[in-house]
Amino acid sequence: MPTYYVASDIGGTFTDTVVIDAGGRVGRYKSSTVPDDPARGVLDTLELAAEERGVPLDRLLADVEVFAHGTTVATNAMLEGRHSTVGLIQTRGFGDTLGVMRGFKSTGLGEDEVKRFRTLVKQPPAVPRRLVAEVTERIDYAGRVVCPLDEADVRRAVAELRAAGAEVFAVSLLWSFANDAHERRIAEIVEEEVPGATVTLSSEFLPRIGEYERTLTTAVNASLRPMLKTSLDSFDRALTEAGLRSGPLLMQSGGGLATFAEVERRAAATVMSGPVGGVVASRFLGARGGYRNVVTTDMGGTSFDVGLVLDGRPVMSNTTLIGRDELALPSVAVRAIGAGAGSIASVRGGVLQVGPRSAGARPGPACYGRGGTLPTVADADLVLGYLNPQNFLGGRLVLDVEKARAAIDEHVARPTGLTVEQAAEGIKTIVDARMADLVRQVTVEQGYDPGDFALFAYGGAGPLHAFSYGAELGCPEIVVPITASVHSAFGIGCSDLTMVEELSKPMQTPPGTTDHAAALPPDELNATFDALADRARAHLVAAGAAADGIRVARSVEIRFRAQIHVLTVPFETDRITAADVDGMVERFVEIYEGRFGKGAAFLEGGVEITTFRVVVTSPVPKADVDTGALGSGGGEPGVRRVFCGGGWRDATVYRPEQLHDGMRIEGLAIVELRDTTVVIGPEQDAEVDGSGDIVIRNR
Known part of the structure; x- marks a missing residue:
């Protein structure tokens, strides 16, 4: 079988x-x-x-x-507001935490929205004030009970929230990560008053420092659970x-x-479930191809997502930005803009714009013939000759060139006084420039040189556009993996069963410290990590993982005392020694100066560990992956006219069966795979490797 x-x-x-x-x-x-x-x-x-x-x-x-x-x-x-109504319970005197919030008016907004200063305001709180109830209780930073929990007050709060329309409940009390007794008792009372209610406790879901971030993330989690x-x-x-x-x-x-x-x-x-898969796949295939540093670019039908693999590891973020809210959850760092094959082109005030609105799956671009009438990037690609109308979705959807031309003519060409081909190339140029700008934000603005990275291009439209935005960035190699059209799904298939547990437990070194292990005792670090690892292992074993196959990765979030910039530093050993603690501090300084500039570190002021984190993984059974699908290399390539650089040019067209290991392709050329189209620019050459990946290089 x-x-x-x-x-x-x-x-x-x-x-x-x-x-x-x-x-x-x-x-x-x-x-x-x-x-x-x-x-x-x-x-x-x-x-x-x-x-x-x-x-x-x-x-x-x-x-x-x-x-x-x-x-x-x-x-x-989250983006569409289709989630359950949350009733939030907080410590008395702190019910305005979400309203005060922490952040900037520009958080989560696009470039156009940021420029509208008159209408620039902070986002509405995740939970309206009428759905926030305060209860009498108080625990201090050391976990000591300062004021006992008033249970009658809790019952009153639950009744008020139900009357206000609460469907689910979130509980986020002050310093609950240091002592969760009051939150656990509130959960019991909610169950007594509203049997079967969904309750999310911050001390269980996110036991970490940062009152606003913890409360926001707990409330968002509660709102999403039923859906x-x-x-x-x-x-x-x-x-x-x-x-x-x-x-x-x-x-x-x-x-x-x-x-x-x-x-x-x-x-x-x-919330980043899909895009993360592409980064994981790029790390997997990058390791196979010898690429330690990779910038990942995923151009689908709706969005363009960018991530980084640095020294063989996906770059992680301590937070997850979704919409205008920044959740205190670690995630593979992925930035996205509304720039996909379905992005709609329009002319506003005489200026051509592309995205962020998308035609989506229904009705889709005009060329799909499903009722769409607005021009999109896919329509432009078809009009320019890059797409073969008979080769979309393996030939299961025949694209309509005339409908694409009509949409571009009506909505772009005539309003701007351009020909249909010029308008189509304008659409492509703008979307390529927007994508290149996002890659610069992820690389250059973070202190990285794109010239030190291979660029992986995937998604349904990425292989067609990468020759342009990749060349503009100066990446030495543009890699189109054979899995490009389903790359994120492939990355999901390459992943392992994973559980993350974390706990905020602030520990500081005094100013001027040179013996860091004296202030950060290895035994205490090991005990904290062991407790988190045991809890995470138990979850994986309950999910069916074999206990002897579980791996544990340990890291801390650390910052200079009295500063806000928190960075993640991993421990590479199972048992931490005094030398490991000193090495952790040295690594933190190295990462800090790499991010903020040489000499920016101020070790004399002391450091502070804020949060401990463990990531436990259990390998999911999988076969040794063979992505190769090369042909015999026989047959003559075809030729198709392509509008490129302001005029029509001949492009050599290759079919999958004509590709073979070591094959060199001189641009301008198009490779029509069964599920995507790869373009090699006029000033580029490409080589096909043994796995079927196409590597494009500038001449």
Whole structure:
């Protein structure tokens, strides 16, 4: 009986799936996303996989050993305001925490919105003040009870919140991470007053310092839990009814998989579920190709996402930005803008703009022939000749060139006085420039030189546009992996079962300290890490992981005393010694000066550990991946006219069966893969490696 490893990623426009068989061979499948029934899009891709293998869908699913999934449910719920109403309980005197907030008026806004100074205001609080109740209690920074919990006050608060419309409850008390007794008792009282109510405790979900961030993240998590559970239950039920026997796993923002039950408890940890997969895949394939530093660029139908792999590791962020809220959850650092193949072009005040609005999956770009009438990037690519109208989605969707030309003519060409081709090239130029700018923000503005990175281009549209924005950035190599069109799904399939546990436990060194281990005792550090690791291991074992295969990674969040810039420093050893503590401080200074400039560190002022974190992983069974899918190299390439650089030019066109290991391609050229299109620019050459990846270099 064959065994399959399956991973899917539901995007705003397309749903991607990879099916890896026991021999490691990777099958790639795409279908249109069905917004009202996301599981339908996944089943459509699985039916393609079953058809290719000549078996019924239920037979294919019965042979699936691992099914991993990336979802945008939590992300969309936050951005669209479709989540449960939260009743928030806080310490008396601190009910305005979310209203005061911490941040800037520009947080989470696009360039155009930031420039509108007259209307620039902070976002509304995540929980309206009428849904925030204060209760009498107080615990100090050391975890000592200063004022006992008034249980009658709690019952009054719960009744008031229910009357105000609260559907779920969040509890975030002052210093609860130092002593969680009051929060746990409040949860018991809520259950007594509202049996079966969903309650999220900050001391359980996010026991870390930072009152505003902890409260915000706890409230957001509470609001997302019911919708995520409903969606995951529906998804699980649809797959089970279709024949799946193994319980699906879900990708988390931090880069690992978790069971549906665990993810429902930590719903806010899934808001970057899909984009993170592409970074994980790039790290995996980058290691195979010898690329230690990679800038990842994912251009799909709706957005353009950028991340970094530095020295073989995905760059992590201590926070997750979603919409205008910054959640205190670690995640693989991914920045995004509304620049995808479905981004709509418009003329405002005589100026051509592209995005952030997207045509989405329905109706989609005009060329899809599904009722869309507004011009998009995909329409421009088709008019310019880069896209073959007969080769979209493997030929399952024939693109309509005339509808694309008509949309561009009406909405862009005539308002600007340009020809249709000039307008189309203008659309492409603008979106490429916007994408290059985002890559600069992630690299140059963080102190990195793009010339030190290989650029991985993926997503349905990334391989077509990377020749342009990659060349502008000066990256020495642009790598289009063979998995490009389903790269995020492939990364999800390469991930392991993961659990993160953290705890804020501030520890400081006095000013002028040279013996750091005296102020930060190794035994105390080890004991804190051990307690967190034991709790995380228990969660993984409960999820079915083998105890002897679990790996533990330890790190701390550390800053200079009296400063706000917190950086993450890992410990590379299982048992921490005095020498390891000194090495941690040295590494912190190195990272700090790399970020803020040589000489910026002030070690004489002392350092402070704020938070301890452990990441435990258990390898998910998977085959040795073989992404290679090269042809025999026979046959003559074709030629197609492409509008490039202001005029029509001949481009050499290659089909997948003509590619072979070591093959060199001189630009201007187009490679039409079954599921994506790769363009090599006129001043570039490319080489095909043994895995089928195409590496583009400037001449």
